[in-house]
Amino acid sequence: MTPRRLDGLAAWLDARLPDPQRFDGDGRGPRTAARVGVWLGVAFGLAFVTGLYSHLAQLPSPPVPLPTAPAWSYRVTQGVHVAAGTAAVPLLLVKLWSVYPRLFARPPRPARALVLHLLERASIGLLVGAAVFQVVTGLANSAQWYPWSFGFVGAHGAVGWVAAGALVVHVGVKLPVIRVALAEPADDPGPEPAGRTRPSRRTLLRATWASAGLAVVATTATGLPGLRRVAVLAVRSGEGPQGVPVNRTALAAGVADLVRDEGWRLTVTGPSGSRSLTLAELQGMSQRAASLPIACVEGWSASARWTGVPVRELATLVGWTGSHDVVVRSMQTRGAYRESRLPAGFVADPDTLLALTLAGEPLHPDHGYPCRLIAPARPGVLQTKWVHRLEVVPA
């Protein structure tokens, strides 16, 4: 395109796009954006850090050994992750509304200013796109709704880094504006102009904080005592067989028939050979009880009383020395989570059980009958169900 035609196009667009000055100014601008932005930054920061922790916890061999105590660490961090992401929705929407007229700001003419302008636009486009992507995919994943063709974990994790990076760049770019805006009062002091009919900025801000609180309580309070019934928009009520919800049923995992097989044996292999154990033999070993939560990235968790054989006892039968990991394999023949690797530190924890009972009864088929892994501070998807094989392997 020739420069002349470019100029013509620019003039054509200029005549048709709204002028940023013509938007209703009340309630908008840096004083709103900075105040909402601070809390949006806190929400995104919490979601980013807790999300990274979850990715770390789901690595087969984390680069740094993760602690097994407190047992509720994964439960709390992932509850915070979903609550922060949910609170971010009203904050993000109000924040973007408050700066929306700037979408129509005309680019400056001088080349240097134009380049900076375009770079800033690109970073904001990335920030908006990544932020919307994160809340949309996160909320849909909580409800096990996957209307897309990419893998959730990889995409949500990668775009999380992008959102965090674009956010930090944006704060750096806007720092002078933010400082001035936060130093000013939310609303101009003194009596309001007569005949003013628009709500004040303070009203908008208070409604925004209330909206964030309402969204969190209505959707994610199931994990909080006393608030379970209030969370009517949660993805789960918290009910389920033996008092625990189910993420993946025996039917969905394709093991509904396998779990009824009388010939089931647990095979344990390791440096000093292998052992094959019947369910009766497992039940005959010394049992240990532990109250441990099942906690999923989807923002639900449920604490329950489990009994079973410590994995460490079973691993010791085949030569576990304390420095080996244990690979736990399910009877599932497909699915990304049909096996998991238990780092040595988790094997050593006596509360890491090959559980045989839940709430005093044999495991419900959907909870992993005949036996499942349950370990403290571990992502729910790695608490492998319908176990038939333990392999003691070098860490």
Next chain:
Amino acid sequence: MRAARLALGALGLALLATGAVWLLRLPLPQLAAVGGWVAGGIVVHDGVLVPLVLLGGALVGPRLGRRGRGAVLRLVVLVGPLTLVAVPVLGRFGAKADNPTLLDTPAVPGYVVIVLGAAVASGVAARRASRSAHGRGEEGR
């Protein structure tokens, strides 16, 4: 401040670079799909959602007095984002016949109760605010 801004810029670029590395680990068709969803989020938000909200405000705003505007603003801010958050739960798109423990809350009646409660709270708050601001005045409009 200059040092702080430079540090933030450098940290942000490092985070973005890490994001790029993670993205490039995705198979190409998945990467394209992620790009499409990211771009789609911008288009739907900037091109559909905000214009609809602005249009609604332009249509409804001039017909209301101060108190009415205050009530509607509070209600929209309270219930609008909540409605978007609740779409996967209200729509039950991820429901599975073999798993009754998923999406098992009384979401629709619960949502209606929340909206009604938010409407009442918004009205009461707007009434209180306009009384304390003016003592008397434009509430009746």
